[in-house]
Amino acid sequence: MASLLRKLSLALAIALSWIGFALPGHADEMDDILKRGELRIAVQTQGPPVSFIDRNGKRTGLAIELAEMMAKDLGVKLVIQDYDWKALIPALLAGKVDMIAADMAPTPQRAAQLLFSRPMFYQETAAFALKDSPLKTWQEANAEGKLVGATQASSYAAAAKRYMPKATLKEFSGGTVDVAQAVSTGRIDAGVSDVANIRTFIKEYGNLKILENAMAREPLAFAVNPSHNHLKFWLDNYIEVVSADKRLDELLDYWWNSDAWEKDHK
Structure with a gap:
């Protein structure tokens, strides 16, 4: 009898696994972004060179251009929402945005609430x-x-x-x-x-x-909702890609490591 029960349990487990493979994949945050056609980011316009309004009234900066590059490579529109610094995390946790695109350090306290990408740059x-x-x-x-x-x-x-x-x-x-x-x-x-x-x-x-x-x-990184593992892994992969093709270095050299941006935006 015990042998028969083990065989039945094994057969049931195999059947359930095949059913799982047959079911369509559950939509996650990346599917939502692609279907929505928008990547929503939370920023703080605290001043150059990370995020600010330039002399032409255009929002720009290191975090903005990096997010614009992400959205373009994803084939979606970038939607920017501006918050005070203390409101960035609540906005993310409330689902108002997909990520925080700011010069935020992944401190132990913040990492207990959020998922951070690998560091994009250091300050x-x-x-x-x-x-x-x-x-x-x-x-x-x-x-x-x-x-x-x-x-x-x-x-x-x-x-x-x-x-x-x-x-x-x-x-x-x-x-x-x-x-x-x-x-x-x-x-x-x-x-x-x-x-x-x-x-x-x-x-x-x-x-x-x-x-x-x-x-x-300290390292600086973008942050996503703690349940959005796919988006976090996508961010890590993206940083690897733009580091390898030198696009991230170009942004850092322009915005972070020099004052070259000033003649174009101030």
Whole structure:
């Protein structure tokens, strides 16, 4: 009897497996994107060179051009939705967008909520202050009585808390632009951001300087819903493809590693 039951169980398992092969595949997020004909991304227009509005009123930047390239290669339309930094993750988790296309670091806390692509590029986190400030290094800003600013809920704020615990941190919900304005007008002693952003602010405001010694180097990636494994694997594969054919290097050289973009967009 036991032998017969084992044979019946095996026969049932084989039958079910064949039924599974015969059924049409379940539609996933990539099917939805292709059928919809749209790739929806969440961005934060916090300023160049990642995502911003240029002198012609066109939204552009490293993340935007990379997403445009993705959509073109997929044969779909790119739909851009703009959010405050703190609203990016809620928008993704609510299904309003397919991915977050921003300079977001895959911190352990964020990776517990989201799926991140492999890193697309890296940034150095640093501090900046008024040009005539006596501060020379970020370590000097790590002192009681010093007021330091960073984007709310950002990796910059996390770096300030970690490396500058003696200073008082003020978080700005409007993004790094608000931090730069606060430093420029003397409302705070120093700000924390990435080197690329700081260089831009130094040129824009004319009265800022970058403080010596980078705090940290961190990877930056795009993020998708935690249940969207196919899209995450597609992103990883895409980064491999555009790295191999040098298109990613070209974008990074133009937007991230130089100020060549300024003459075209500012």
